Amino acid sequence: MVSNVEIRDRVNDFYTPLKARAVEIERRYRELSPTSARLSEAAKAVEPGGYSRDAVLRKPYTLYIEKGEGSVMVDRDGRRIVDMWFNATSLPLGHADPRVVAAVSPQLAKGTAFFGRTETEIDLARILCERLPAADRIRFANSGSEAVMIALRIARGFTGRDLVIKFEGCYHGSYDDVLWSVGPPKDKIGAAKSPTPVAATAGLPSGLGRTLVLPYNDFPALERAMADHRHELAAVIMEPMSNRIGLILPSREFLEGARRLCDEHETLLIFDEVIAFRLGYRGAQGFVGVDPDLTTLGKVVGGGFPVGAIAGREEIMSVTEPDRAGRVAHFGTFNANPVTMLAGRATMEALTPESFEHINTMGTRLRRRLEDLCDGLPLRITGVGSLFKINATSQEITDYRSSLTRDAEWEQVASLALLSDGFMLTPSLQGALSTTTTYEQLESFVAAFEALIRQ
Ligand SMILES: Cc1ncc(COP(=O)(O)O)c(C=O)c1O
Secondary structure (H helix, E strand, C coil), X not given: CXXXXXXXXXXXXXXXXXXXXXXXXXXXXXHHCHHHHHHHHHHCCCCHHHCCCHHHCCCCCCCCEEEEEECEEEECCCCEEEECCHHHHCCCCCECCHHHHHHHHHHHHHCCCCCCCCCHHHHHHHHHHHHCCCCCEEEEEXXXXXXXXXXXXXXXXXXXXXXXXXXCCCCCCCCHHHCECCCCCHHHCECCCCECCCECCCCCCCCCCCEEEECCCCHHHHHHHHHHCCCCEEEEEECCCEHHHHCECCCXXXXXXXXXXXXXXXXXXXXXXXXXXXXXXXXXXXXXCCCCCEEEEEHHHHXXXXXXXXXXXXHHHHHHCCCCCCCCCCCCCCCCCHHHHHHHHHHHHHCCHHHHHHHHHHHHHHHHHHHHHHCCCCCEEECCCCEEEEECCCCCCCCHHHHCCCCHHHHHHHHHHHHHCCEECCCCCEEECCCCCCHHHHHHHHHHHHHHHHC
């Protein structure tokens, strides 16, 4: 019989050789991207640490990009890189799609922002309400974070309650009330059934107060917490596919149970589909079999321009109606910006059921190829639709705790090596495909990954 110690040693034997090459892999990256290295240094004089966007942080530095063409980005050193993350999943048609370019270009000359509205706003709103099973009305904002912030305000305004439930390991953007237990360190997380809320950043208002953190995918824990906080809960906000935990779908029991409990407790169920909307023509809610009360959107619906949106049932969204007493206010200089609306409409029109079928089939095939490659190794492939993740673990990932078994250092080193080979994934090896991704690119990527793990 094989002992646990032997299993652990075998697993470490697999991860150690690549991690031991970290210095050599970084040296190669630096040699290939001298201009990005120089610009990263220059940025430090004007941006703290050289960054304006935490999401793109990468060690030793992030590439500076000259342009994007379909599924390829060209960096400032002229290297062509196959994009396998598409600005955090937000470009399902790839870079500079001709239909999007044609839609927005005339508007640049006609004016890009007015203290007034444009008709395209109604078109995009109609398209999204028609597609989302749980949306009668929609409001546009400028980012997914803003959409989450406003959705929670609407939920609090509608229910007259304060408390919100979010799940451990889930990221919902930059708003204070959801910046709890996003990726907390192992030594701070407390008991699995009742996680200790951990601030994801300094500067949050002290004490939790308005947000309760629960384990993802754990229906009994949700049931208990909702019973304990009866009459206090405005909303449960969840990703119907969790991105940061590992691009996984929760169990049917958890989703359907959450819906039932929210009905029982008169609490709103919010699906954060800022990423998940790209999984299907009607978003994740189109196939998971559960309708939320509110949906937050972002990324793909702006066609490559900054965007956010809050959609939901008329009865709930009507709390934002202008004439309503005690209404929920929602401001924003660039809400429903004309350029964003045109790019969003062009993107939605291009994203037909057939194009979802195409990218999702590509995603399934890629995940299968990677699974075959990783068979017998301590690597797990997760993902849904056109999204995938390579996890440096031998354990099944079902929640944040199980995702912590990953060797994050191995993933980072592998990601940097792949970037030097010409493939951009996140530092934790998450990837996304677009309609411009080709099977040839996927085969080249699989070959590069195979070479990496066989070395
Ligand atoms: C599920 C989810 N919600 C909200 C956000 C925040 O969106 P934005 O970065 O546009 O503010 C993100 C961003 O990645 C996200 O993945």
